[in-house]
Amino acid sequence: MNLRKVLIGTASIGLLALSLTACGGDSGGNSSVAKDCTPESEFKTMTAGVLTVAAPEFPPFSSNKDGKLSGVDADVIKEFAAKNCLDVKVESTSYAGTIPAVQSGRADVAIGCYYRTAIRAEIVDLSDPIYTDEMGLISKNGVNEIPKLESMKVGTVDGYLWVADMKKVMGANLTIYPSAVEMQADLKAGRIEVGIDGYGSAVEMYKADSTYKVVGAAPDPRVIASKEPAQIGFPVAKDKSDLTKALNASIASMKTDGKIVDVLESYGLPATAGDTGEPRLVQ
Template sequence: MKRQLKQASLVSCLALGMGGAGLALADNHVLEVVTDPSFVPFEMMDTETGEMVGFDMDILEEVAQRAGFEYNLRTMDFNGIIPAVQTGNVDVAIAGITITEEREKIVDFSDPYYDSGLRLLVTANEDDIQELDDLEGKKVATKIGSTSYDFLQKNLESADITPYPGTSDMYMALLGGSVDAAFYDAPNVGYFSQTKGQGRVKVVGPLYEGQQYGIAFAEGSDWVEPVNEALAAMKEDGTYDEIHAKWFGSASGE
């Protein structure tokens, strides 16, 4: 499969690429890309094929073809992704990364490619928690290194905030009764509530802190402009809408 080729660890395998990809290989445009394996449905492991799939993975594949590079893809915990880009250990990161002023000081971002925010998730029979203020004195789960964790730290004074390494750990803590609520990125929360959590959890309250996701690059990367051009072209010709509809439904309803 094409994605298997892109995720191959040996650069020699990439020599099979054709067309624009072949030209990129001739110029040694093989970038090291990192993602988080647990941000469903943006990136997740297909247990049957062992490949990474998701909205971000489809965006990455399309952007790479248009911008003219091949890539080796690897995974790591989200809290290590920005430092990996900052230190130059990887060239690119795509993992539902919120563009923030703090992060922009140490890495370069593409233009935003997804509008998001933060949402609150509780068990289906929980009626006392309807908004963020109701979390005072409660136990709330979120993800290590995420903007949702930073938001809770700034906006809740007496809640017991527990950061988990992965979203699956966070959601299992909620279902198991270890926490009273989970607070995280809206698309991920919504996807879980409609899939594995259906009938067991519910999304409550408003959308907090509107956010935008961007693709992260090492500072000064020459690939920011080509990637921005690719993203713009994808939105112009409808390719972005097709990918969005595959994972979330119509982009107009976002």
């Protein structure tokens, strides 16, 4: 699960499996878009009338199980497509292969909780922030204050933005795991008392286990990510600036009418994740 954190997306493209589905129809010429539909914005896509979306299997943000595209990012991109009179075609990818799919022209846009990082912005366009990936604390008692963690055994997953700061705060009381799976095993075995993961990932991983509570970390000046969580955007090829502008217009509209908050809450994420603040890049 930690692959998305600050992954730059420059891994080799490899073999990308192609899966064709449609939003409310199919991509084989039987579009469900009404003939009198008027698009919100003007831009070109790879295939006229179709938005091709690179989508890794990464719930609760992106999933294409049984040919049904779902997740936070998926629902937002489907709303964007509907506003612009487009059917959706999904290109299923590995997480590392998703941005290369956009760079190489296999897809118009990527979804999957991609951090808006300065390094990533050098290779692809990034839409304005859609939501934030908050620092989630997993425990039996719902502790959410970092000072209270200092006397406890705590674990986190390598690659997250808060790891360096938490090392300074926690010292030897912090264990860093290669993935959330190993951390979960130690949490359930009692070897650690609190786990730290991305809020959305934690909600998905512990949704069937009522023993544990997932809460957002209270802001602590020593841990930047607790005050300024990473912003999530849609990666787009550098030569598709009109598409990026269209995405930004749609994101702004969905923030104004509350659609993004509705989507977040429908997947168990907090409404506060929709309060992104001004666009910024993780350096």
